[in-house]
Amino acid sequence: MSSWNYVVTAHKPTSVTHSCVGNFTSPQELNLIVAKCTRIEIHLLTPQGLQPMLDVPIYGRIATLELFRPHGEAQDFLFIATERYKFCVLQWDPESSELITRAMGDVSDRIGRPTDNGQIGIIDPDCRLIGLHLYDGLFKVIPFDNKGQLKEAFNIRLEELQVLDIKFLFGCAKPTIAVLYQDNKDARHVKTYEVSLKDKDFVEGPWSQNSLDNGADLLIPVPPPLCGVLIIGEETIVYCSASAFKAIPIRPSITKAYGRVDVDGSRYLLGDHAGMIHLLVITHEKEKVTGLKIELLGETSIASTISYLDNAVVFVGSSYGDSQLVKLNLHPDAKGSYVEVLERYINLGPIVDFCVVDLERQGQGQVVTCSGAFKDGSLRVVRNGIGINEQASVELQGIKGMWSLKSSIDEAFDTFLVVSFISETRILAMNLEDELEETEIEGFLSQVQTLFCHDAVYNQLVQVTSNSVRLVSSTTRELRDEWHAPAGFTVNVATANASQVLLATGGGHLVYLEIGDGKLTEVQHALLEYEVSCLDINPIGDNPNYSQLAAVGMWTDISVRIFSLPELTLITKEQLGGEIIPRSVLLCAFEGISYLLCALGDGHLLNFQMDTTTGQLKDRKKVSLGTQPITLRTFSSKSATHVFAASDRPTVIYSSNKKLLYSNVNLKEVSHMCPFNSAAFPDSLAIAREGELTIGTIDDIQKLHIRTIPLGEHARRICHQEQTRTFGICSLGNQSNSEESEMHFVRLLDDQTFEFMSTYPLDSFEYGCSILSCSFTEDKNVYYCVGTAYVLPEENEPTKGRILVFIVEDGRLQLIAEKETKGAVYSLNAFNGKLLAAINQKIQLYKWMLRDDGTRELQSECGHHGHILALYVQTRGDFIVVGDLMKSISLLLYKHEEGAIEERARDYNANWMSAVEILDDDIYLGAENNFNLLTVKKNSEGATDEERGRLEVVGEYHLGEFVNRFRHGSLVMRLPDSEIGQIPTVIFGTVNGVIGVIASLPQEQYTFLEKLQSSLRKVIKGVGGLSHEQWRSFNNEKRTAEARNFLDGDLIESFLDLSRNKMEDISKSMNVQVEELCKRVEELTRLH
């Protein structure tokens, strides 16, 4: 049963909906605040660029984001209003670097028609009141008192019923709004009103302006000294105030975003629907406006927000492409553009379609999305975990250890790679042809296993074997000194850095040596009560060559101990618990925080924060990385330190926002790893696995990897064909941004290079609506089937479409068959060796028939009427699940004998579907127009026909995202032996660029997590005091109902970010050990 579902975000929303600039975190600091629908990010402006400070979820879809400064405050506050009528005022707490809620509330009214043009939230520039336009004909006022506190809200009747925009005017004695509205004859006007707080009513304002541009859609209030307002139309821009009226014609464009450049409000950046950025200048003599000027600056992503930061640097937030940080240059470049892109911030939204494929054939799913829209359209390959890009590999069995060495300590690159085997040591080096070649270091022993190697000061190299420590000159490669293990003892484990060696021999002897110029000195010796299992002296203090601490893992008592160097005094001892011995310890520092990592023999990893002066350990956390012993090794990538944990499930440990993160490496079982930064293979790693030594570079260290394939056109459907290793897409290009010039294509892409291999242009007005790779009964070929519609602008609904059947031959699309349909083919499915199409309100089944002349054709077999618009169809066996535009989900059955399709059951609620998927035989998943998810259940055991004919709603959840597609699959490697590997998952993609995972959990686990979720709700308070329970409650225009049978994985997984104290609290309330909770939650994080 898939009733119990766990919803978690694999990729956060990236579509930028709002942004603003101000002094939020301190009076001196300039911040950029970016809203991505359900999250806000706070950045600090530094000379180096934008520095992220905070990224938090908001329990609501952000409708309004405004910075303002109440009287008497030195820095700005943040006002946020959500689409479900909540608002909050936030302040930055510099002490804790958190957001404090200054005020919050609910501004919903029981009565009122939600406005067509969207909620508007504005703040009086003199901070006298907040104004909200949420319902037609009502203007809500939340007044500030003179201390800046919010008072009780009230409504004022607003006579204008089709409001397009409302802004507060600057420099008015009384708070004054300008209202841009449309009258009943579709003409547009601006009117001003003063808000009388005393009478709780409007007073006619200082001016009004009738009959504006028909496309006027945006007001920009101009600050003092000029004041007044700019009215942005599609063909004209008007400046208007009580005393002045200036207009300027513009090239037809729809302005989507604006940003103010100067504090005095004389220059503005305008971003239009085609991604063009214009500079609008109000020319003025002193305080008198003399005119307007507009100039094209250049092209960016299609902007949804523009925030001018400083020094001609501008943040361009986008919903259709990557957001950008651009610089506006004084002089145009060769292409005449003043815009220079400094940085791009990846945005997957809108994800219109995607498919899950295993391109590398490693058993790891990747998601290929149709992302972006219009000119910013692209394909994105999204992969979980870190990939290794193989550069070279040699077959080598039985590697026991690897180290890279330099030919001199000052060298930038590594020269040697020491590879140790059970009874020999081989030295590899790059030859002149950039090939790895076996070489020799004369001073090293090669007939024995090497336990450790390192570069040492004074251009020396250190080799530790079971009998001795050898110090070798890296220039002459001759032995300079040797330390011998005491007779009868062999060295079991050893470690070293540039100037120190620490080793342990049998019997619990710990020996500390220091490296001098040609000299090894035994400085200290200690006898421990048990055998040593692992050691580390990686320098994490100020001196990169010398460590003041040593970490030692012990057999028998299963402990890890910290000794001070050179004294070898025990300063900390930490019992690890359990019976599994530590197999690898590592001292390391991430983002200025020192950690001790300790890996156990069963694939678990413990981490502690460590005080480097006292050696004290705190904040113990345990995670499971695999099932086999782990070896830990540090490496650098992009000048940051990371740790590679080699095991059966290799993992990279890194830190972000001062939190340790674990990312899978997309390799099966790695036994050893060492960084190998050679001139030929810079920044590479040497990796030993499965009888092979591989040299490769590593991807950027982050959880999800996204590769962008810009298309320059909008892809709306994608599917993969395994047999031909191609992708088929339906896309459209826009020649000059008018609907008529749209051209639609079916394109074939190579699944490795993503190059266009072949293109089939569709007719004019013909949309590609669906694409499918399938084969038919009695035909072994694989085809691409494309469903289309002739979308004539003057028609309500298409009356004609086509199904095109292509075969890929020699990398080209060959049209094999074509079938005309009586409407838009919204969906295609392979069904019992036939083709099932959803055409307007109908489901139609086609057979693939062989004609006498040997050609083939689609022949209609049967159809089913009974939908409004059958948009989304999934099949399983003989069952067909249809997601209707407005009629929720219905279940149909194909009857072979009768050759008929009949309706079996239906959900009678009014859900406007946006995607459906079949979870199992009985449970179907749907997403609907108001950002909710639902599951419905087939009621086969119903007592009456009527009951059996009803799909019962079993799960409801407010996702807060518009889902465009569900697909079965997983982003992570599925290990068959793991519990998590048994959990079926569905991936979804949304308009805001979210990739999420819905996992169907066993009931026991669900119940457990449900308890955890409700405990977490009490401990983790939503930003602005917003309630998680309310946020996740199912909500549409008909009703609101508590979420059920869905869990918020994002909330549950945030358990791992809690402080120990809070974890303890939850552990107490749940009556479950913290460790157990961590373990269970961590397992879940492996779902994505």
Place this chain on the structure above:
Amino acid sequence: MFTSGNVTARVFERQIRTPPPGASVNRARHFYENLVPSYTLYDVESPDHCFRKFTEDGLFLISFSRNHQELIVYRPSWLTYSTTDDSTTTLPPLPRRASKFDSFFTQLYSVNLASSNELICKDFFLYHQTRRFGLFATSTAQIHDSSSPSNDAVPGVPSIDKITFVLLRLDDGVVLDERVFLHDFVNLAHNMGVFLYDDLLAILSLRYQRIHLLQIRDSGHLVDARAIGYFCREDDELFLNSSSQAMMSQDKSKQQSLSGSKEDDTGENGLRHSLSQPSGSNSFLSGVKQRLLSFIFREIWNEESDNVMRVQSLKKKFYFHFQDYVDLIIWKVQFLDRQHLLIKFGSVDGGVTRSADHHPAFFAVYNMETTDIVAFYQNSAEDLYQLFEQFSDHFTVSSSTPFMNFVTSHSNNVYALEQLKYTKNKSNSFSQFVKKMLLSLPFSCQSQSPSPYFDQSLFRFDEKLISAADRHRQSSDNPIKFISRRQPQTLKFKIKPGPECGTADGRSKKICSFLFHPHLPLAISIQQTLFMPPSVVNIHFRR
């Protein structure tokens, strides 16, 4: 909100473009421009029932048997059928069974609600959406010249021997609770005398001038919350009874001192009148009436600060009309919110007859918690009209679900407002206009269809022929046109209640009623001649 008019382009636009904040429902409603009930099946084979209405969630179609004894509930299930025909040129013919009512509606059950001498009131039905409960009423025949012995009944108001309100779970037709009113009169036509607000039910007994406030519990029980009329507070009666019992055993002087000591109590006035209730005389005023009179008195009192002027003003405005005020009875009641009732007062004659135009009438806003009258207006009061013009939604949709907020009114729709202003300017006398407008107050509960085809921001249509209001209309031979607002020249669909050239012999006047499904492109029109049942049922749907 969409850049294209074609539904396919809109479906794809929805995939990339987020609607303006909070307007996802608004945007979805634009699809109704494309998906319309333009196809009509005339005179479908239909059971001979009175089809009452679709519930607001669209889950049920309520109908009553012709003999007004049975409730028959249908589920709108939409016509589904399998075809093998796939000619590319013409629309395939509908299957034969399409012309049957049962192909669109599945009968869920039929329940007998009325015993032999009772009839279901076919004009009465209220729906409690969150619980999916239906409230129905049955009654015995109405006796016009009531000779009922009751003393506190208002003379002139007819009496019905038995009125039963039945609360029924619509999912399975199980009767959950009943409430019986004996020898009483509740105006059941068009839900006039009953108002449902969330779980609160106000039933106005015209005959006993009592507003019965009931609560519908989640369990399906009707629980008395309070009765407003003779008493205002819940414990008034208890208090009175206990005091009157106490007083029986006390001498007169003590009684006086008791009532004297209560002088400052807010409930004092009601108390004193009620004290004399046992005497059975009608010369004392009910609690609500007392509240009303004192409010009027105080309002006039406060108008003038000068004592002489004050007395004069009181004489003119209060004492002169005193008996008129006293004679007022409650005509109709609605909730404004959980605390406030809007009560219409008028003369006895106006309360019963349908055409109450020429009778004087007053509106009062009553706070049930404080038992105060908050405001009082004449039915020609311009300030009340102003409120009604600007905030009509606060009067009309107060009973309903968020979905009902989309019902067009002149407070939320520019076209409806324009229409109102046009009528206002056209009318000869403003005060007549005000009276006419205020006639719709208090609003009849659940009397509007939420169907998006009546959303005037989407469609323009002739409100004389069809509207969201739940009303029978005279049938017109011309099709009713629904024209796009956005493309003012484009006819989106037309609906014709009769066949193109059928029985239009002009002999008998035809009455037509339309039942629109609240969210599907589906409507039923029922056409009946006054003397020739059975009626003709047509189904209009998107094919």
